[in-house]
Amino acid sequence: MGFIVFVLLLTAVLYFRDREKTLKGLKIGGKKFLKIMPVFLVMLVFIAVALTLLPQNMISEQLSGSSSYLGVLFGLVLGSIAVMPGFVAFPLGSVLRDQGVQYMVIAAFTSSLMMVGILTFPVERQFFGTRFALLRNIASALISLLVALVMGLVFGEIL
Amino acid sequence: MKRSTIVNLTVVAVFGVFVIISMLAGFETGGRMGKGFLKTLGDMLVILPFAIILIGLFEAWVKRETVEKHLGEDGGWKSYMWVCLLGGMTIGPMLTALPVAQSLLRKGAALSVVLTYIGASTICRIPMTIFEITYLGGQFTLTRYLTAIPLTILSSLLLGRLLKEHIEPQAET
Numbered sequence: 374m375g376f377i378v379f380v381l382l383l384t385a386v387l388y389f390r391d392r393e394k395t396l397k398g399l400k401i402g403g404k405k406f407l408k409i410m411p412v413f414l415v416m417l418v419f420i421a422v423a424l425t426l427l428p429q430n431m432i433s434e435q436l437s438g439s440s441s442y443l444g445v446l447f448g449l450v451l452g453s454i455a456v457m458p459g460f461v462a463f464p465l466g467s468v469l470r471d472q473g474v475q476y477m478v479i480a481a482f483t484s485s486l487m488m489v490g491i492l493t494f495p496v497e498r499q500f501f502g503t504r505f506a507l508l509r510n511i512a513s514a515l516i517s518l519l520v521a522l523v524m525g526l527v528f529g530e531i532l
Numbered sequence: 533m534k535r536s537t538i539v540n541l542t543v544v545a546v547f548g549v550f551v552i553i554s555m556l557a558g559f560e561t562g563g564r565m566g567k568g569f570l571k572t573l574g575d576m577l578v579i580l581p582f583a584i585i586l587i588g589l590f591e592a593w594v595k596r597e598t599v600e601k602h603l604g605e606d607g608g609w610k611s612y613m614w615v616c617l618l619g620g621m622t623i624g625p626m627l628t629a630l631p632v633a634q635s636l637l638r639k640g641a642a643l644s645v646v647l648t649y650i651g652a653s654t655i656c657r658i659p660m661t662i663f664e665i666t667y668l669g670g671q672f673t674l675t676r677y678l679t680a681i682p683l684t685i686l687s688s689l690l691l692g693r694l695l696k697e698h699i700e701p702q703a704e705t
């Protein structure tokens with residue numbers, strides 16, 4: 374909400390300072406919106422199909438009950454595929470922790486959830502090309518793995 | 533219209549027809565997919581147009597030289613600090629960071645800096661961090677920041693070099 378008010382106020386202020394420049398900016402924005410809309414809609418279709426076919430309790434069932442390294446791997450894979458907002462993921466993380474899931478597994482899941490996007494890959498590719506999107510996602514998956522391992526050390530779950 | 537656009541719109545249309553037929557035929561899974569689609573679309577449409585307006589204004593108002601000076605090849609370590617802060621202030625899903633990253637690149641920011649920006653927007657987004665601390669504790673967040681941010685800068689430097697010849701910053705619009 375605050376963000377929307379901020380953008381509207383900024384637009385109003387800039388409009389009074391330089392009408393032409395601001396209208397040009399809005400036009401650029403409008404064009405961009407139309408350009409990304411088709412890819413965006415396709416991504417939403419994929420998300421809707423995936424979330425319907427993989428119910429959320431399946432995710433938590435997979436993450437608990439497995440050994441720690443296997444759990445980290447599961448977390449990475451699920452986090453890379455799943456798409457959910459942070460305000461769903463972190464409460465889910467705390468539920469998982471209370472069920473006895475290790476911090477390193479939760480970290481692998483939440484970190485890859487935010488950094489790696491298999492479903493958003495087509496959009497990223499559209500913006501920067503296949504190579505860029507591929508390498509960035511691979512690097513992010515590795516970083517998520519390292520984050521999980523460090524988390525395991527910090528919380529005394531490994532060594 | 534571009535070919536990929538036509539393909540994309542066809543996928544969406546097929547999905548729409550599938551949902552409508554499912555609902556008429558009483559196929560419940562199809563109906564649930566349709567509902568899920570509309571819900572996510574609604575969530576995203578609240579934020580996305582405003583993010584796009586902001587980007588349009590940025591492109592019209594901010595001079596290329598300014599971006600080049602602070603975020604370009606000679607920006608130095610400070611440019612990484614700037615984009616980490618900028619990434620932290622990103623709102624909405626990671627997708628909203630992509631158009632911003634693209635305009636930064638077009639305005640002359642270095643590729644590794646742009647990569648760091650995308651990384652930061654996935655690591656240290658402020659509203660997300662607040663949720664994380666609330667549910668998983670400060671130690672969890674701190675550990676994640678201290679591991680992920682340096683590694684992201686490092687990998688961005690590396691990938692920036694690797695990808696340099698493969699990215700064509702399209703002409704400014």
